Amino acid sequence: MKLVKFTRQYWFASMVGFALPFSSAWANIDIDSISQDALVKDPVIVECTLDNGDSASCVKFVVKYQPDNLETGPFCPKNIDEKGGVWNWDGEMAGLYQIDKGFLSMLDSQGYHFYDQDGNVNITDVRTTQPKSDNTCLQASVDKTVEMTVLIPVNPVKSDQVSDLGTVAKVGLALDGVPIFADAPSVLDTGHMPALDECGGHVDPGGWYHWHSTATDIDSVYKNEHLDIECGIKQKASAMFAYAFDGFPIYGSLEQDGKMPAGLDICNGHFGPTKEHPEGIYHYHASTTFPNLPTCLHGVVAKQNFSTTAKQGIGSANGPGQGGGPGHGTPPGFDKAAKTLGVTEKELMKVIMDNGGRKLDISAAAKDLGVTETQLKNALPKPPRH
Ligand SMILES: [Zn+2]
């Protein structure tokens, strides 16, 4: 088995002209580690450009809208008497909650009305429609035709600077073949709740499933926060969960020997031996608070490392690189605003983020867009009411 793997990797190496010895050229990424249930085709090694401008080789994984046999949901409960998934509430009484009557009525008392007088929850399928009221529970139906392409450097390179992982920033690719993103957008920003299931995942407006957590160790979070919730996916706190987009592996909250990891850095990573790398490697660990992901990346990622064939959403040709569609960075109404201003959604989002984001400097943003302040104010969607 080992020999087969060697031969295959060596073959890929020679295809792209690498003459490096096996041990250093293939020390890190195991291209056979991503689940066959998720792969559209065999992974290959391609040339790629890293974020620091260096040429490198990357593994190109093409995965399905979601792996075969993966059970997902529930996300939004139809009625407050039912139980939905989970939500990490960052307003008053902040914390991780099951989306149920207790939680939704607490939000109601804070002015966020997610259900009607019969207790029916406002739900929007953001793949096909726009939310009609100020506070809706967002969930998207899947698009079974969508494929996602992920590029991960074969030989991870540490960067001098760490890169923070903000809202829906790209974190990595799980060994199950599910992409991982940082925090889902806050209800405080959009008025809407892109509900997560009990494994911390949901469907992007583009129609594909992804996680906002270390799903194979999320029960440790529930335990830590005294919540009676369980993810149906097999849990193992010491197992490798994913490759981060910089190529370094992400493990659960414990070391191989069951001990707590020691000496973790600001990104929740450190150097040490793991089951897959007994010689030692830089790796990240999950935490036991939600979202239990590394908060920054220590290595260099590849440019254009995530794309989808979806019509909208993160990684689509039309969508912003880090957002896209309601529930994912671009607030509802942004498409219209961009059209009015004669720019793309992506360009508009960039100008807004460059000029203060939520605390927007209207005059600076208007200047960058070449419009007047009034034109910009009139074009932008009104902030959500609650
Ligand atoms: Zn998401």
Ligand SMILES: [Zn+2]
């Ligand atoms: Zn460790």
